[in-house]
Amino acid sequence: MAKPAKSVKKKTKPKLRIDQRIRRFFLRVISVVFLVAVLLVALGAVINPPTNAYMFSEGRRLGGVEHEWVALDRIAPVMARSAVAAEDANFCEHWGFDMAAIKLAIAEGSSRGASTISQQTVKNVYLWHGRLWVRKAAEAMMTPLVEAVWTKRRIIEVYLNIAEFDAGVFGVEAAAQHYFGVSAADLSATQAARLAAVLPSPKKRSASRPSNFVHSRARQIRDGAATIRADGRAACFES
Secondary structure, eight states: OOOOOOOOOOOOOOOOOHHHHHHHHHHHHHHHHHHHHHHHHHHHTTSOOOOOHHHHHHHHHHTOOEEOOOOGGGSOHHHHHHHHHHHOTTTTTSSSOOHHHHHHHHHHTOOTTTSOHHHHHHHHHHSOSSOOHHHHHHHHHHHHHHHHHSOHHHHHHHHHHHOEEETTEESHHHHHHHHHSSOGGGOOHHHHHHHHHTTTOTTTOOSSSOOHHHHHHHHHHHHHHHHHHHTTTTHHHHO
């Protein structure tokens, strides 16, 4: 007489504890966010951003904005040097964060001068304006990605094309025409220095009707632009 077959018990996977499930969920979210960030940065290396969150909001507020994209080859080289001299003199030497400037800003109790052109570009292209820690964290994550994927020439090209130079005036081509009636390719050293001098407060400063402060700042920037060209700190975006 045949013996009855023994029933085989199926092994069940042990249930994850609630803290393990939460940890796994957040790891998945972080992975997805990172992959999306990598994709956006990779696209930004070859595709010119047509607008950004701030430009869109200003367009709605003002009923439109002035903006025309131009390649870096169609921008006077002195303009790029002036922007770097004004906002980030060590642009060619850092990987996205100027640690010396950050330490100096902390020691002085100010954030001015600590934000690099790379950080500003990330904020303007991918994020939003404001001081929320979430934006700061996203900026800190994406800035090294941009530095790793984009060239320095690409970073300064995008920066010059999306920076605000007056209310509703975005990009150096629109700014050159708005203030001086010339194209970005024909900017003089003085005009370029004045445009750089209105940063980062374009709504309070004017390049065509410069205050004493803007006059003084523009002279410093013009000297600084000549200095970084002479000492090689402009080589990464002029080569």
